């Protein structure tokens with residue numbers, strides 16, 4: 301691989317880990333771990349996530365490198381997915397080693413590896429640029445057939461080792477696999493527009509990320525919510541709560557902020573942790589950073605410096 305290819309793989313991975321870290325530090329995030337709360341989790345805190353995120357960076361770089369090599373015709377798509385699965389299993393084992401056996405980023409690993417590979421594939425195009433839609437479409441095509449086969453296998457099982465597998469067999473809820481097979485509709489139709497609109501209106505990054513999280517929670521079929529109580533109304537309740545927060549102005553109005561504060565306590569008491577939406581928030585930010593400034597000379601190596609609102613003196617959104 302050329303030096304520029306190695307640089308690009310490193311930048312793709314660095315952006316993904318920055319996005320995974322930005323997700324977990326952001327607050328208020330009902331039910332989730334953040335820099336100021338453990339949400340409804342007794343077995344992990346912000347430091348667990350920091351260790352885990354840094355441990356998986358090399359695997360994101362490996363995935364981006366594999367994508368770059370595939371774009372050069374040296375690997376078939378089916379071979380690429382199989383290699384990514386092996387990378388993912390190694391990353392999961394390393395994550396569990398870093399966290400003492402706690403599942404912090406299983407979904408983040410799965411989604412991040414596929415998207416880093418797709419970003420690598422598009423980065424080698426002559427134009428050097430790609431839209432989020434193109435990266436997500438490629439990622440979906442890369443994983444579609446193996447994931448459809450996994451879902452078919454799950455239907456044949458008498459019992460499923462995972463919550464997501466059980467949700468699919470009992471209710472047809474496809475969870476993380478459906479999100480990938482369909483080309484990340486929650487990100488493209490909800491998360492990314494919400495993030496970019498908030499940033500364009502001058503919101504600081506933390507505010508824009510939480511607004512994006514709520515926009516994702518309102519639509520995502522998040523099977524993480526079923527881990528502690530296999531009751532599908534927990535998904536409906538989470539979606540309705542997020543929608544109500546958005547209807548009250550999200551973080552941009554005092555009513556919306558008060559509602560979100562109540563959500564934090566409510567989700568803690570109900571043990572509702574929307575970990576899947578948190579994963580998709582990190583993926584949304586990575587896609588935004590990989591593809592913003594389209595049309596200008598792409599600078600793959602610079603993460604834009606977001607000025608916190610207090611630094612620029614700009615009033616918070618009213």
Ligand SMILES: CC(C)(COP(=O)(O)OP(=O)(O)OC[C@H]1O[C@@H](n2cnc3c(N)ncnc32)[C@H](O[C@H]2O[C@H](COP(=O)(O)OP(=O)(O)OP(=O)(O)O)[C@@H](O)[C@H]2O)[C@@H]1O)[C@@H](O)C(=O)NCCC(=O)NCCS
Pocket residue numbers: 341381384385386387388389392402403404405406407408409410411413414443462463464465474475476477479520521522523524527528573574575576577579580
């Ligand atoms: C394809 C797999 C990843 C599927 O995994 P599996 O079948 O084992 O489990 P699922 O229950 O289907 O979901 C796995 C995680 O995916 C996240 N998730 C769930 N729904 C969605 C969704 N609609 N969109 C996106 N992501 C979704 C979620 O992960 C996050 O939550 C976890 C932390 O929350 P928490 O409540 O703490 O969970 P626990 O600790 O388990 O519960 P408690 O102990 O606290 O009560 C964390 O993982 C977040 O990331 C789901 O948990 C898998 O089969 C696979 O193939 N993996 C390896 C292969 C791989 O990585 N390949 C690379 C690319 S091919």
Ligand SMILES: Nc1ncnc2[nH]cnc12
Pocket residue numbers: 323324329331332333334339404405408573574575576578579
């Ligand atoms: N901030 C977070 N809290 C709990 N689970 C998560 N999974 C991914 N991000 C998370």
